[in-house]
Amino acid sequence: MQASEQLVNQGRAPLPGGQDGMANEGADTVSAAEAKRPALPVVKTGADLLCSLLVEAGVDVIFGYPGGAVLPVYDALFSAPIRHILTRHEQGAVHAAQGYARVTGRPGIVLATSGPGATNLVTGIADAYMDSTPLIVLTGQVATASIGTDAFQEADIVGITTPITKHNYQVRHIEDLPQIVADAFHIATTGRPGPVLIDLPKDVTGGPAARVGLPDPSPLGYRVPTGPDEAAVDAMAAAIAGARRPLLYIGGGIVSSGAAERLRAFARQTRIPVASTLMGLGAFPNDDPLFVGMLGMHGKYAANQAITHCDLLIAFGVRFDDRVTGKLERFSPHSRKIHVDIDQAELGKNVAVEIAVAADVSLAIEALAKRELQPDTAEWIAQINGWHADWPLDAKRGASVLKPQTVIDLLAELTGRAAIVTTDVGQHQMWTALFYPWRAPRQLVTSGGLGTMGYGFPAALGAQVALPDRTVVCVAGDASFQMNIQELQTVMENDLPVKVAIINNGFLGMVRQWQQFFYDKRYAHSRISSPDFVKVAEAFGALGLRARTPQEAEQVIRQALSYDGPVVMDFVVEEEENVFPMVPAGKGTDEMLLDWEEA
Amino acid sequence: MERTMSVLVNDRPGVLARIAGLFSRRGFNIASITVGSSERAECSRMTIVTSGDDRTARQIEAQLLKLIDVLEVEDISAERIVSRELALIKVDTTRETRLEISHILEPFRVAIVDVAHSSITVEVTGDTEKVDALIGLLRPFGVTQIARTGVTAMVRSQTV
Structure with a gap:
């Protein structure tokens, strides 16, 4: 026992x-x-x-x-x-x-x-x-x-x-x-x-067996790093103390090591701005003024500018994924780099770093916090705020056509920014990541590395089993949802009141976006039809709802959230909306496309 | 740059497949790989000869250590090492060439392990250069089969 x-x-x-x-x-x-x-x-x-x-x-x-x-x-x-x-x-x-x-x-x-x-x-x-x-x-x-x-x-x-x-x-x-x-x-x-x-x-x-208690684990050859040694903390502290434009680059490692609270305290104590990967979203609250935003291929303008112009990149629990770095030669060219990760093999794998520390990032932050570092970041923060003002994210509320961003914006507002949100993969995933104001770790459940369509709905089902009293919303694409649509029967059978929000644009949206930009608008097999999702929901015994305008969308979300059971919401949105900013494959993070005219 | 890694692993089914799979999946080269029992019970020692710059070597080492069944990894390329492989070489012989071949073999301290009318089989042990050299010298006579074990290696003890 x-x-x-x-x-x-x-x-x-x-x-x-x-x-x-x-x-x-x-x-x-x-x-x-x-x-x-x-x-x-x-x-x-x-x-x-x-x-x-x-x-x-x-x-x-x-x-x-x-x-x-x-x-x-x-x-x-x-x-x-x-x-x-x-x-x-x-x-x-x-x-x-x-x-x-x-x-x-x-x-x-x-x-x-x-x-x-x-x-x-x-x-x-x-x-x-x-x-x-x-x-x-x-x-x-x-x-x-x-x-x-x-x-x-x-x-x-x-x-x-x-x-x-x-x-x-x-x-x-x-x-x-x-x-x-x-x-x-x-x-x-x-x-x-x-x-x-x-x-x-x-x-x-x-075959036959007798009871044996669960033994202590003893996997020969398995080793886990613990805290950083003093020399590593000294090196990190010296780099941070001397930095003028430091940037925290955080990822899923903050969430899995339970370091979110320590990170918040550390960032606020040192006044170092925070940019997050997709997997790190929620580890640092979006409404904190130090939060710069998600970075990478569809990262915020200010975040990608900040990573390009910082003089010290403090990478905590991340793996320098290609969706974050873009073209490696142009990635954060002016910075010294600190990398803390519990996986030794991630250190120096994609990007050479000056200070590489194999350690539990939570313990590393704890050790650094004791140094009471106070770099002068006021000018740097002002520069970042300038980038925010140059290109803010626009949720495009109030238009008569239903924009996908509006749906996410409404979902956030009407769930009190407190829902567990799962996604599939593609445009709707990026809009969700960008427009839902994340407050807590483990709030966003998304397929980051593999990019698995069909992930979101069953993941929502599992999340709802774990947390029966929480509102669980699956933001899905019309194509992605069809990949595991059969799980509607599972949520019905188990009384799991998952709310599915389909961002229905009639396309494999991200594929279409790439075809628009890089394949001369030759939309090869990215146009996809769907069944009547409302009738599908009803056939399974769930509530099916549809919205075509911002007003209808608000009504539908309110109705779904007050309904005690599974709901499928079909949001018929503008078909050819694109995700911006966008760093095209093979480009540097500072070479963002900000709208279609530029592409 | 050629690298020699000495790797201590749990002696369990599938360990070789895990290591070979890791090398192929991540695009690391394997020049040779040898496996046998080690000084520790239930552990095997592998000697892997690979190639790559310092960064690749560090990555190979770190990725190997991530495998649960890998206990120790030592990049012994920069060390003073003893490195040996064994080769069996079957070479055609005639009445005319037999004497010339035995003159060639003499300085290599080989063993002739099989003799037939028209061929002999030679066993040679040494570092890779020595084995390569012998094969090169025998080729003109007609080498019909070669079997090499691959390199096994160990760091030399301090002498002083």
Whole structure:
């Protein structure tokens, strides 16, 4: 029992007492559930032992889909004190588990059968790996005697997922299972989080077993950096103290290390402006005057100017992704660079940095805060404010045609800026990132690295399972929503009142935008038709609503938010609206297109 | 620049695949890779010969260390190392060439491990340059088969 509590505590968030602000409103119920942990199931088979270990590890819900090779596990789940959410596709299950993990910081648990069940998880596993989302992926496998014979529904899922998991296992002997489960949770949730897969042959889960408690994790060869050493703190402090134009460049590492509160205090204490990646949004409140905005390909003008002109770039929990840096030769050319990341391999991977520190960014910020640094940034902040004034973001309210930006703006206003928001990928994702005023970490759940269409709706489902009392909105594209539309049945079956807002422009909008700019408006196969989303919603038993004007949009959102159940809102928006600013591929961050005439 | 890395790994199924996969996925070159048991129980030592500048070498080292089954990585390129590989070379012989070949072999301290009417098989051990040199000298006689183990290496102990 002690071991399991230790494990749960090693999960990143939400910590009791709350570094992570808003997300903790839901965390209280999570802690309460942990306090009255259910009795462990009776153990007769390997599958029973698995369930017992999962309960000890704090698992309360599994997202899954049954099949032949996992029948023993499903048989054990029949009486185990673990909730199971049956999705309508394994891809839905893995994205739902990602949504659960992203809003809680605890690992999402996925279960699928061998062969096609397992391979249907691959996109979600790759997505979780790119975005450092903790997952425990349990897959059935054919019996050990059949492995390697091309048996029915056999796939080498360990081989397939080796490059897209933090680690993976195949349990060949039941006596290995307790240590594997303990190590898997430890690896998934510590350091840079990520997905860990456990492949379970049918004879191992179906064979006999006796209860074994969850052991302490001891993965030989696994190491996690802790705080920075004094020399590193000295070097960072000296650089910051001497900087005139310092810029904090923050990302998902701030969220996963639970460093948001420390970051806020540090930025305010030092008066250093903050620019965020897509994955870092919410870690620093948008309404803080020090917030410069999202940076990168569709970053704010001021943020991309700031990163180009800063003299010290303080990169915390980021990985210098190409969507942020643009052309590397033009990236932040005048700055010295500090890079703190818990993943040593990210240091110097894409961009050479002067001060590279492999450390938990939360502990690094804590150590730096003690130095009470006071660089003189007044002139620099004034310069940034000038850029804000030069090219502010315009939500374009009041026009008679419904602009996608207006929908996001209205959603933010009417949800009190407090919703959990998930997105798919493309134009609507960028508008959501730019126009929703983020207040708290874990508020935005989006597919950043892999860019997975069809992610948002199942992720919203998982987020709603984790935080039943929160408003969860999925901003989707008309094309993206069609990729996992079948999960409407899952939200109906489980009474999950997810609100879907489809930004319906009749196109694969971002593809069309690129075709407009770079392929001479040859819109090859980016025009996409949709079913009547209102009727689709109604067929599933959900509420379907449609809006074509700003006035209708406001009414529809109000109606959706007051409705106790799943809602699909179809916002028919201007078809050829573009996302600006835009840094074209292969250009520097200072070479932004600000409108179509310029492109 | 050629690099030699000595890597201690857990002796578990699939470890070689993880490492080979990492190299191919990230576009790192493998000139040779050897695996065998090490001084530690349940651990194997791999010697990987690769190439790249300092930044690439640091990246290879960091990416290897991220693998759970990798316990230690040492870039021993800059060290004083003992580096050896073994090769078996089958070369055509005739009555006329046999004597000339044995003169060539003499300074290489090789073992002749198989003799037939029209060929001999030679076992040579040494660093890569020595093995390359011997193969080069034997080629004119007709080398029909070569099997090389790849390099295994170790840092020399301090002598003083």
